[in-house]
Amino acid sequence: MNPSAPVVRPQWAIDLRLDRLLGQPVRVAVEAFLPRRWHGPPLPQMIPAAQLILPDNHTAEGRPVFFEGRCEAYRRHIGVVEVTLGALPSPLKPANGIIAFRGRSAVILPGPALVRLAVPFVVERLPADEANYWRDLRLPTAQLEWPW
Numbered sequence: 663m664n665p666s667a668p669v670v671r672p673q674w675a676i677d678l679r680l681d682r683l684l685g686q687p688v689r690v691a692v693e694a695f696l697p698r699r700w701h702g703p704p705l706p707q708m709i710p711a712a713q714l715i716l717p718d719n720h721t722a723e724g725r726p727v728f729f730e731g732r733c734e735a736y737r738r739h740i741g742v743v744e745v746t747l748g749a750l751p752s753p754l755k756p757a758n759g760i761i762a763f764r765g766r767s768a769v770i771l772p773g774p775a776l777v778r779l780a781v782p783f784v785v786e787r788l789p790a791d792e793a794n795y796w797r798d799l800r801l802p803t804a805q806l807e808w809p810w
Contacts, residue, residue, distance in 0.1 A: 676743055676783050680736045683787055687750050688733045689770070690777060691726055691784035698774040708778055714769065716759055722769050726780070730756050730788060731773020743783060747773030754792055763799055770799075 694708035711727035731747030738744075750756055750772055757770040779785070789795045 674738065676779075676785070677736075677738060679783075679785055680733065680743075680745065683733045683785065684735070686733055687730065687754070687788040688745075688747070689728050689730045689784075689786050689788055690745055690747070691780040692729050692777040693780040694778040695727075695729060696776040698776065708776070711769075711780070716769070718759070720760060725760065725768050726763075726766075727769045727771070728763070728784075729771050729773055729775050729777050731775065733785075741781070743779040745777050745779060745785075747775050747777060749774050750788075754788070754795060756795070757799060761799060764801065 692711050694710050695714075696708045712722055712724070714722045714727060729747055731750055733745060734748045735746040736743060756772045758772055759769065761768055761770050763770065789798050
């Protein structure tokens with residue numbers, strides 16, 4: 663074994679998926695998050711999604727929590743994937759708060775944020791236009807619908 667040889671980690675399916683989505687608007691299911699701060703030191707640790715308190719004083723209350731944003735970077739450790747999300751492109755008006763999401767109640771928040779993905783990993787590209795975006799929230803196959 664050569665001690666000077668670089669260590670090559672095998673790529674997992676999530677690595678390949680996130681590599682394809684770098685720079686793209688995505689929706690991810692999160693276990694914990696760290697909001698980006700505009701000034702001041704970063705928060706000391708990630709906040710569990712179950713402890714999320716929304717501006718209207720509602721909590722996640724066992725609902726799945728999703729963040730949306732532009733996938734800027736990711737980092738994977740054994741069994742843990744962290745994704746850096748930037749703000750979404752300005753023409754899209756994203757969901758923000760408790761939403762009926764594909765037949766169940768969920769919390770969807772816009773980035774920017776650093777998030778730890780929930781297991782099983784859910785990472786999906788957002789539709790480009792607003793009509794498809796809102797239809798995609800209701801139906802899991804909306805991105806596959808034909809316009810006619």
